[in-house]
Amino acid sequence: MGERLETYGHDGLTFDVRDSGPEGGAVVIALHGFPQTSASWGPVTQHLTAAGVRVLAPDQRGYSRGARPYAVSAYALRSLVGDVLALADAAGAERFDLLGHDWGGAVAWAVAAAHPDRVRTLTVASTPHPRALVAAMLHGQALRSWYIGAFQLPVLPELLLGSPRVAGPLLARMRTPDPAAVLALLADRSTARALLNWYRAAWRPLLGRTATPFPRVRVPTTYVWGALDPALGRWAAEHTGLCVEADYRFVVLEDAGHWIPDERPAELARLVLERLGGSAPDPGDLP
Structure with a gap:
C-alpha cells in the first residue's frame, strides 16, 4: 500500500480525500452523493475502520476545491470512473471494494461494470442499477425525478440553489442531513454549477440519442434500499437484481429513507463487512 493520502491527482485536477483506518487493511473506496461530501461517510467509516478496514472517501469531481472544471463534458461518467481508478492507483490498491450512495452509487455501478478486474465487491445504498432506473x-x-429536467436549465438552478430562501425549504422537504453544510456548499455559484453539471452530463447522451445500454455488473454485490425513499422508487430497486450477474443480495430497510449512510450507519457498515467476509464490532465498542 502507498502512503497515507490527503490529496491525489487525475486529469490535471487535485482531489481531497479522507484516508482512515489501518494502511494494511482491505481498501474500501466510499463515494458520496449529491449534495454531500466525503464527510457524510464519517459514521460508517468509524464502524469499518474499527473492524480493520481502510476507507478512502474522496470529495468527488466538483466537490474538491481543486477539481471543479467548468465544462459539462468534464463530468461525463467515464471521467468520474477514471477519478476512482486514479484514487485506487494512488493508494497502491490493485483491487478494492466499492461503497456508494446516491450519485456515488451510480459511479460505483459504473466502475464495477467496466472494471470487474479491479473491484472485489460492491455495496450500493439507495441508487438502483442505472439500467433499472431508466x-x-x-x-x-x-415523477420522482422531475428535478433532473429542471437542472438542465442554464444558470437559473445555480441561482435558486444558492438562495437560502429557496434551498432551505427544499432541503427540509428532502430531509437532507446537515442542511447548514449543504447551504454553505451551494452558496458558491461555481460549486453549485459543478454539482449540477453531474446531472447535465448524464442527460446529454439521452438528448443526443447516443445512449448505450448500461452494462450489467459481474462482481459480488449488495444493494441496500430504504422503503421510505422519496426520490428512488420500489420498481427500480426490485429490478436491480436483473442487472447483476454475480452473487447478489437485496436488502430493504423498511423504516429508512434516502440518506441511509446518515440514518443507518451501523447497519450499512455491517452489510459492507458481510460482503467483505468480515463482521462488524458492537456499536458500543466504537470510540
Missing part, C-alpha cells in the same frame, strides 16, 4: 421511468420514477 426502465423505471415508465413505472412512476419519472
Whole structure:
C-alpha cells in the first residue's frame, strides 16, 4: 500500500480525500452523493475502520476545491470512473471494494461494470442499477425525478440553489442531513454549477440519442434500499437484481429513507463487512 493520502491527482485536477483506518487493511473506496461530501461517510467509516478496514472517501469531481472544471463534458461518467481508478492507483490498491450512495452509487455501478478486474465487491445504498432506473421511468420514477429536467436549465438552478430562501425549504422537504453544510456548499455559484453539471452530463447522451445500454455488473454485490425513499422508487430497486450477474443480495430497510449512510450507519457498515467476509464490532465498542 502507498502512503497515507490527503490529496491525489487525475486529469490535471487535485482531489481531497479522507484516508482512515489501518494502511494494511482491505481498501474500501466510499463515494458520496449529491449534495454531500466525503464527510457524510464519517459514521460508517468509524464502524469499518474499527473492524480493520481502510476507507478512502474522496470529495468527488466538483466537490474538491481543486477539481471543479467548468465544462459539462468534464463530468461525463467515464471521467468520474477514471477519478476512482486514479484514487485506487494512488493508494497502491490493485483491487478494492466499492461503497456508494446516491450519485456515488451510480459511479460505483459504473466502475464495477467496466472494471470487474479491479473491484472485489460492491455495496450500493439507495441508487438502483442505472439500467433499472431508466426502465423505471415508465413505472412512476419519472415523477420522482422531475428535478433532473429542471437542472438542465442554464444558470437559473445555480441561482435558486444558492438562495437560502429557496434551498432551505427544499432541503427540509428532502430531509437532507446537515442542511447548514449543504447551504454553505451551494452558496458558491461555481460549486453549485459543478454539482449540477453531474446531472447535465448524464442527460446529454439521452438528448443526443447516443445512449448505450448500461452494462450489467459481474462482481459480488449488495444493494441496500430504504422503503421510505422519496426520490428512488420500489420498481427500480426490485429490478436491480436483473442487472447483476454475480452473487447478489437485496436488502430493504423498511423504516429508512434516502440518506441511509446518515440514518443507518451501523447497519450499512455491517452489510459492507458481510460482503467483505468480515463482521462488524458492537456499536458500543466504537470510540
